[in-house]
Amino acid sequence: MPNSHENKQPETSAPASWGPPYLLYLGNAADELSIKTARGLAYWRPQWCIGQLRGAECVPELKLPYLSCVDAKAAGANTMVLGVANAGGRLSPDIVRDVVTALEAGLNVASGLHQRLSAHPEIVAAAARTGRELFEARQFQHEIPVGKGSRRAGLRLLTVGTDCSIGKMYTSLAIEREMLKRGIAANFRATGQTGILIAGGGVPIDAVVADFISGGAEWVSPARDDGGWDVIEGQGSLFHPSYAGVSLGLLHGSQPDALVLCHEPGRPHMRGLPEFSLPELKTCLETNLQASRLTSPDVVAVGVALNTSKLDNEAAQRACAEIEDLMGLPCQDPVRMGLDRIVDQALACCGN
Amino acid sequence: MPNSHENKQPETSAPASWGPPYLLYLGNAADELSIKTARGLAYWRPQWCIGQLRGAECVPELKLPYLSCVDAKAAGANTMVLGVANAGGRLSPDIVRDVVTALEAGLNVASGLHQRLSAHPEIVAAAARTGRELFEARQFQHEIPVGKGSRRAGLRLLTVGTDCSIGKMYTSLAIEREMLKRGIAANFRATGQTGILIAGGGVPIDAVVADFISGGAEWVSPARDDGGWDVIEGQGSLFHPSYAGVSLGLLHGSQPDALVLCHEPGRPHMRGLPEFSLPELKTCLETNLQASRLTSPDVVAVGVALNTSKLDNEAAQRACAEIEDLMGLPCQDPVRMGLDRIVDQALACCGN
Structure with a gap:
């Protein structure tokens, strides 16, 4: 409508x-x-x-x-x-x-x-x-080329995570909403089935053939020259042994100017894998930045988005403050608080 | 036959x-x-x-x-x-x-x-x-689960590369051949179409659905308890913007005890991508080791395999000697020299 x-x-x-x-x-x-x-x-x-x-x-x-x-x-x-x-x-x-x-x-x-x-x-x-x-939504009908990594115009923000199912879609949509509220052109770019139904299109990135992961990310966030942002929904985690390949291809194809790290405090282990604990936030962010530099040498981190749905309000505020101190980046919950300070940081760092 | x-x-x-x-x-x-x-x-x-x-x-x-x-x-x-x-x-x-x-x-x-x-x-x-x-050979008929990353028995060596099409299959096969010559149980595990035709089976890893890359690697190199080695054919490169996702999933699923880095001296740029130069050997190897540690904390590098097919004999020997000095690892060409010293290193490091 x-x-x-x-x-x-x-x-x-x-x-x-x-x-x-x-x-x-x-x-x-x-x-x-x-x-x-x-x-x-x-x-x-x-x-x-x-x-x-x-x-x-x-x-x-x-x-x-x-x-x-x-x-x-x-x-x-x-x-x-x-x-x-x-x-x-x-x-x-x-x-x-x-x-x-x-x-x-x-x-x-x-x-x-x-x-x-x-x-x-x-x-x-x-x-x-x-x-x-x-x-x-999980079927991808388009014939696309493999990723090329060539620099393309436009501003792109990608959400990455310490784990799967940790809030990357909500974070991306909250950033799009905040940018649109400010009159900044912004498009949520969906890479999962729920996101695709919300966006009305996108690439089901974990369902494409392995050789086309970065190509799929390039396809879903094409060059743009209107000064606006593509806010790309991340998937998986570089630290998830089942799905890290998808996350890396998405990182390279997205060619992000800005990363937002998504996390849920208190999660006991990687989703579905009790043997694997979550990575440290700093290690996780640094590894994502390092990998991103292959196609986007000037990429920066602009915030941490926290899923505090299992905490009360006071604990949520405290968790954000602690991570903000640790990381030196704005930390907010997209549902409970909105992501205005993360958007401020993205705009300040990426020249809007 | x-x-x-x-x-x-x-x-x-x-x-x-x-x-x-x-x-x-x-x-x-x-x-x-x-x-x-x-x-x-x-x-x-x-x-x-x-x-x-x-x-x-x-x-x-x-x-x-x-x-x-x-x-x-x-x-x-x-x-x-x-x-x-x-x-x-x-x-x-x-x-x-x-x-x-x-x-x-x-x-x-x-x-x-x-x-x-x-x-x-x-x-x-x-x-x-x-x-x-x-x-x-490019069609994969098996239904496999996603990768789990659980530790499995057996010794595994994976070839990784600075680029695509740089000698990972020849290196893997030369290592299998050298191990078999010594009476060590060893199986080449194929992940590309030529390798699959040579091995008589395998997983066309770049043709599986993206979510199943590490699962495909786990499937092709199952647990073994005969003291022998799985020698897994690597694909792509963590530094190739088109295919790095495949390489990372393969790295995690392979759970390698040992890595061999494959390289061709003098290659002007990443295959198919004139904008991208090859990574430094040290950076490339360290990045692969770091990523491998997620599923295989004690992984070690055991050698560098050089494709010297474009060099004369003297230049090939010199190239190997230089890289050996730089990397502190045995460096040989699988076709021109065989990989006996790399196999020595693998056996010495991994307890055979």
Whole structure:
């Protein structure tokens, strides 16, 4: 739905075919983690989300009207978004049935799940029958060249992390929001499925063929000469043994002028790997800066974004103050505090 | 073709379905670079290669008998290997026609080209009609988990490089050969298409989905408890802006005990990227060691392998001596000199 940002984001506004208004499908999600995609959309693009569709056993909920597919269509919805993840990212028979119902009600369907909508003949048949579109956020259709590393115009900020799933998308979106608030041209560049649904496009960087990681990052943040910023969503961590290759290719392809380090205090170990502890913040940031210099020799760090969702307000303020002292950089929580001081630092360091 | 190594390499001996004896197909290759795959097979597995098939306009040649498909079959060939690469890795109409001829002569066909054999209906139909097998070295059929980084048993050596296409495969194979000569159990673990055809299996690491790079490396060099070595073929370079993500994932998944740095003196710039000069050897090695320590804290460097093919003998000896002084590590050319002193160093450092 048109909003004040859309004119500034021509390339990332959601396309008409599977764009908003959205009905967010939660299915029978058991917990908050399962509706991460729906919650991200509702938080960052509330103007696009007109209702939620919950199964009888769904536990979490959003602050949105309950709507059936037919009611959502009547209320103006264009697309139902599968905003739910279940074990293995598979489409259960329930979900397949509900997707067919949505198509028959006249809605397009967008999915961030691993398993393809198109893997289900009933869904493919229903889409053909109703003339509706299917969109798979984890599928990358474009043919792109390998990364070249040539210097390109424009200002780019990349979020990097001590770990996976630590707040890089929220941080990137909060920076875009703060820049837009100040009248600075800025585009969130999505690299994960939730980000792609929020941005209306992007590159599912962990799903491209390995040789094209840096090429994917170059593709999603092309040269720009309007003085504005590309704020690129980071993925993984150089210190995560499963995914560091993705993080490094993204770092090289992004060619960042500025890095923001994302962290969650108190996290006991690297996500999914109890044997691996998190890196020290200073080591992590220095390693990212060093690697970035291959394609962006003058890269600087401009802040630390802290996910303090598990702390009370006082502890959160204290954690930020401590890290600010340690790192000599502004440290804020994107949800609790906003990132105005990190944006100040980026603008001061990168010549706006 | 039984050979002295095969008993020691049960997992990497070429499978019967598309295994040796081989007829090497050169087509109408215009230069040496185009027959890199055929030359690698003929050099490292001469006992598997019984002939070459050259087109009328083929320029380079191997020291092997000229054979037609029918003659090769009569001489005992099992598989024709497309040992040629042309612009874009596509199968020209000539090649498609010759593949069909090979299948009709009773040969299986293996390919290291980008474009799939199976993309050509004539080839698929001929294989079905004749009951022959097609093997695509760049296609990875296995479902594998993401990398975990858990410590696994066994000794592993990984080759890393200042650049792409600098001698990592030749170095790995020369180390395997030297170890086997000494009666040490050793397996070359292939990560590229030529290596896969030589080893009879492996993981085309630059063709897996980005999230599975380190998982692919873990899969190709599983735990071993026979006191022997996995010698893992490196890919790309941490300093190549196009492919560094692949190199880092391979480094983490390989969990190497020992690194060998590969380099070609006099190379003017990073392959394909005139804007990028090669890294300093010391910086490159230290960066690789540092990154390796995430999954292999005690990793050591055991040598530098130099590609001196463009130098005369005296200049090659001098180049090795200079680098040996600079790096404090044995430095040898795998083709011109063999890598006995690098293997000595690996065995001395890693407790054999």
